[in-house]
Amino acid sequence: MMEAQQSVPEESAHPVPAPPRRERVFLQKSSVCSRSYFMVVMVFFHVYIINVIALLLYVHYNNGQGELGGPRSRSERLMYLPRIEGIRVGHVQKVSLVPDRLHEMRTLSLKPLLFEIPGFLSEEECRLVVQLAQLKGLTESQVMVPEGQEELAEQLDLSPEEIFNLLDLNQDGQLQLQEILTQSRVRDGIWLTPENLREIYTGLKADPDGDGLLSLAEFKQLSSNAFQRFLQQRGVQSSQLVRNSRHTWLYQGEGAHHVLRELQKRVTRLTRLPPQLVELSEPLQVVRYEQGGHYHAHHDSGPVYPETACTHTRLAANSSTPFETSCRYITVLFYLNSVEGGGETTFPVADNRTYEEMSLIQNDVDLLDTRKNCDKGNLRVTPTKGTAVLWYNYLSDGKGWVGELDEYSLHGGCVVTRGTKWIANNWINVDPDYERQVRYQQLVSQAHSTASERSKPNADPHGDAHQDL
């Protein structure tokens, strides 16, 4: 500034142009406004911008590939479901669920992929969840036989011959007890055993020769709902039901008790699933089994066929479908107390080489019966306060999404021989139809944003849905 102002008077005083003076001229401040300077800077600036854009595109492209990896089909999807590696039975891996502590996660079986995490909940947290459940109040998990229900066979309009043929698995022209039980295990919540089936036969005079086999002629004599009517007349005890427990549902979304919120976050960390998936799943189910309580072996979710809809995504389903299942990808079960006697969780066919439905019931050993044969199953988990077990009810589809139902995930609650058993279940619902799950999540987030001014319970899609589960 100073130099520039000095240079001009100097030049006018000495008319002969001298090289040293000329250099001085270009140090004037206004030189930054020159056209050539502007041109050079603009070129640099544009090259710079183009480079930044190219690098950002490169970063974006690389991230897309890196995150999803593997088969090409995945790169089109924005969400995928990592599965925890089981490695081998007995393998222990460290997991970070809470600050300042690592939990140990032990592989209990590979079929189903099943893990145990001791100390998942603190004593205090267990106590609180039980109290919250008691405060809300528990209802019978299963009511006694409902009356006046129509038989499925009547709805489907099948002839007795057709039904007989469907039931006769080995096609020997006779119905063994086992064939009746495999397919008609549960009659409106009543759990049939070979003994009470024999009792029904006698009561109905259905099997005159008493060989425990029904011929087509004998079968035709029975009216389609003869079994039900007989059982209803005789009366049913709770120990004869599929499950004998009381339960309630605890909402874990916004505004819920901080321990329930924290529990949900911990489950997200444990399962490594996208948080939104966990948040949009069913509320926490808290279950109490009194002494003598049980839950016969079952699957937490059903098989999936192209026409099957999921309960949680029916919002996003295009049409009404004849079949619906709960689509519980993962079960996380928490033991809220250590049971004095019995009450183990049994996985009767865990890591079996093969799964055959028929071989579950053989002669007098019915592996599904958790009142009698818990000791004969492959795997039993003893309830320990604060321990969580996690298993996958579905296999992977090999492309990062949910595949078929894992039949080996069959499990039940053994009869409680002493004391009370408190557990809680967190089910992670995922629709095996990827597009439907995505559509559902979009619908919910839209509903959330429009309903955010209204009362909160309405925004939760499971608010009412599971009152009756």
Next chain:
Amino acid sequence: MMEAQQSVPEESAHPVPAPPRRERVFLQKSSVCSRSYFMVVMVFFHVYIINVIALLLYVHYNNGQGELGGPRSRSERLMYLPRIEGIRVGHVQKVSLVPDRLHEMRTLSLKPLLFEIPGFLSEEECRLVVQLAQLKGLTESQVMVPEGQEELAEQLDLSPEEIFNLLDLNQDGQLQLQEILTQSRVRDGIWLTPENLREIYTGLKADPDGDGLLSLAEFKQLSSNAFQRFLQQRGVQSSQLVRNSRHTWLYQGEGAHHVLRELQKRVTRLTRLPPQLVELSEPLQVVRYEQGGHYHAHHDSGPVYPETACTHTRLAANSSTPFETSCRYITVLFYLNSVEGGGETTFPVADNRTYEEMSLIQNDVDLLDTRKNCDKGNLRVTPTKGTAVLWYNYLSDGKGWVGELDEYSLHGGCVVTRGTKWIANNWINVDPDYERQVRYQQLVSQAHSTASERSKPNADPHGDAHQDL
């Protein structure tokens, strides 16, 4: 330059400085050499360079996370080993191995993780591999009992009491046949059966009471190499050896036959492993079993302890180690012909719920014996020309690298009852010690670059290593 020369006389003619004229001054060409201009450009340039570096670092960091995902420890590693998903037995997935065709890959078992890929090789390729092997010449896979070998017991300096105690698994003070066989199954390549063990007892008068049990007193009467000496005197037939076949090794590196090169590329695509890993593995082993040929059940690789070294990375091992194994992460087995009778590959304990070494040999059923009990194993693969089977000999370590030996990978070649059996093996060698594998690969790539002017066979680390395998 021209403008600059004109402007100075103008200024000298009119002493009063006028703004319009001053603007013209800065359009002079030499303005790009001004100090302020230089300063501004340099600042821009530095900012630009810093931005590019920051973005490159960001890309690098993101790649590291994206590719490896999961546990934090992985992000430090540049290489990881994806495993093919098995999903469930019978699952079929499409794989792209050659242009214009998709192959089907069927899951045969999960323990070990085992797949079958029909049509992996064309008829023509099978024929060519057999011809190349014949051209090179095959050698006996196992020679008869070598003489004059020292007993391991003598080297280890153990007393007879100590050896007896080690062998006595159930600690009942007596050695059952089963206990001898479980631990001394193979004596210098001779496969001991319960029958020939009884024969040895009789020949050596080792078991006077003839109950098939050795007491400590009886055991002490035997010299440490009594078994060997007896067997050598009696003479050994090839059917009594662990394996009864002939084999050769075919180099697949640079300069090898294009079919062998192509085969290696296809294996890389199939296994989804880094190409360098596959390229640095053992050459292709081609094996011929004549009628009566067999290979008793075995593991292709050994268990890994901290002190165990891998044969393929001994270049990179820091010190000499007492144990060495071949570290064959994956076996890819090709059937080069369809065998007329027998010759199946058996996996006796595939998908068993548990693995117990002792229960493999029970009474008269020895599941390891592929001459007798192939029909009693869990899984048998029938040789079909062109079909490949792939299995993992090691589990994952849960962090994207090789873990423990998968004991369920136990397999053998059933006796060929009619015709000849031709197979080929591609083993993918990976050191369970990640650092050692990386060091080894660096060493090899250095050796390659320095030895590239020399003859090619020297640059191949497996050139000589496997002549004697």
